[in-house]
Amino acid sequence: MTKVKENAAIQLSAATSTSFDQINTFAHEYDRGGNLTINGKPSYSVDQAANFILRDDAAWADRDGNGTINLTYTFLTAKPAGFNNALGTFSAFNAQQKAQAVLSMQSWADVAKVSFTQAASGGDGHMTFGNYSDGSNGGSAFAYLPSGGRTDGQSWYLISDSYRQNVSPDNGNYGRQTLTHEIGHTLGLSHPGDYNAGDGNPTYKDATYAEDTRGYSVMSYWSESNTDQNFVKGGAPSYSSAPLLDDIAAVQQLYGANLSTRATDTVYGFNSTAGRDFYSATSASSKVVFSVWDGGGKDTLDFSGFTQNQKINLNAASFSDVGGMVGNVSIAKGVVVENAIGGSGNDLLIGNAAANDLKGGAGNDIIYGGGGADSLTGGAGADIFVFGASSDSNRAAQDTIRDFVSGQDKIDVSAISTLSALQFVNAFSGHAGEAILNYNQSSNLGSLAIDFTGQGAGDFLVGTVGQAFATDIVV
Missing domain, CATH: 2.150.10.10 (Serralysin-like metalloprotease, C-terminal)
Structure with a gap:
């Protein structure tokens, strides 16, 4: 040289x-994290946020001890016993809902030691999917945390004349995000804050910590704009179809990383x-x-x-x-x-x-x-x-x-x-x-x-x- x-x-x-x-x-x-304050709220590290999302201590048990939570699921075809008539009319998932629900489940199985198999029963727990028509409670969907009760694994999605976003879930739209969010609940993840759609009129002001937004967690209610992120392109918003940074940490804490x-x-x-x-x-x-x-x-x-x-x-x-x-x-x-x-x-x-x-x-x-x-x-x-x-x-x-x-x-x-x-x-x-x-x-x-x-x-x-x-x- x-x-x-x-x-x-x-x-x-x-x-x-x-x-x-x-x-x-x-x-x-x-x-x-650390001693940071953002938007007048404490800033949580990834681990702190994961812990808070898991604050309800809800999880499925590994009954067979094989190291993986094996869940079965059913797409309901008829109104189940104990259906709450206040929810209005029951309807079954359409073909697109079924296909997109499978993709949402897959996104959770990718990151944690959980599996999903379509079957009438069995496994470490069972999940069901169905639609309802009365949205007067203010929500567009809801699901139950695993707690040892008869409602474990249930998730429900609003379809009415005035609310159609759950009819055609797809990659990047709100319907797919909703499926992923509700499946997160059935796995044991809570909202990053103590709020629900039917409880008054919550806003980001009710968030416990700054990173409670859809930029960090698919389990959040609040726009990513609150943390100076922006998922709008071509004049239309986009949403995550899969677990985000804090969700991945939370579900892996529950069940282990895949x-x-x-x-x-x-x-x-x-x-x-x-x-x-x-x-x-x-x-x-x-x-x-x-x-x-x-x-x-x-x-x-x-x-x-x-x-x-x-x-x-x-x-x-x-x-x-x-x-x-x-x-x-x-x-x-x-x-x-x-x-x-x-x-x-x-x-x-x-x-x-x-x-x-x-x-x-x-x-x-x-x-x-x-x-x-x-x-x-x-x-x-x-x-x-x-x-x-x-x-x-x-x-x-x-x-x-x-x-x-x-x-x-x-x-x-x-x-x-x-x-x-x-x-x-x-x-x-x-x-x-x-x-x-x-x-x-x-x-x-x-x-x-x-x-x-x-x-x-x-x-x-x-x-x-x-x-x-x-x-x-x-x-």
Whole structure:
């Protein structure tokens, strides 16, 4: 490898950079728990929220001791004994309701050690589904927590002349969200607050903690807008069809995590291999609201088909702004997603401690790999590769920028040190702030090494495909 002689003894002064500030701001956008107060309410951590959702201590017992709660279910065809006539007229589920209920049950089985089998009886418990016609109690559906009574497992859905949303549940609509919500009750999850549709006129003001919204829990009544999220696109709202961040933590606390789900390499978003409708995007107009649960493998968030500016965070228990919505994609606690692909907008990508493959796509992107030996690709546009600590890229775990274009792209190390300048040299002499740029023309491979501590060796090292010059470095 040949050194870049023309850069020797060049001094590069500090420049104003906001790129790391943008990374840092978004990385902490959804901080929660501790002593935080949000909207005048205490902020709950994921575990605190899960505990509160489980405050009624309701759960099915594993009768056969096989480690999984095996539930059976029936779609009622006639009014059952003990039917409350105040509910009006009974009706059976239509074909679409049945199909969508199966998908909602599947979404719960994906994340926890529970299974659902259609049968007249049996298992560790039995669930039933039916419709009613009188909505005078103020609700659009209701279900019973498992408590050892005859109503365990029952869930009921309003269909009337004035309320039709339960007739045609589908991915992303309120009817599907309602199915997933009510099945959550039959599993033992309560609302994140002490409210019910039939009890007065509750609002978000009645929430116990700040994160009691549909941005965090499918069990909540309250709009995600209360936590500065936005699931509206094309003038229409979207809803989660599956358990969200806090729901996943809660049901796993009850029954254990299903680690066999998507335990191999999985793609979420465009080109999805997840096998679930809510994890798939097919066009720039797609609306995605989901929380990733994944059992292992090398996984990818692929948002390449979106044209809007996006912010993607690969850290567990984090949120991303995807496809023109805000805070609509999260990653469940304990999940490692390795890779992310941005779209054609000006995207911001944040990696995690794993070895990430981050691709910005078209647009002027800001990419931060974090820890691990990351592969960073800006794509078309003027891209900024940001480093927040020398440990983000060093000899032990070196990042590589795959498509660096001098005069267009930047390497931003301004957050690593308070040094006012870098001195580009041919060899380290033990002075803090010395930097070496190497480049091999035959291989088109280069590197940037910086001695931030004066130890006479580079404690920061990043590789490049393409040549970087001193003027491409932001300090």
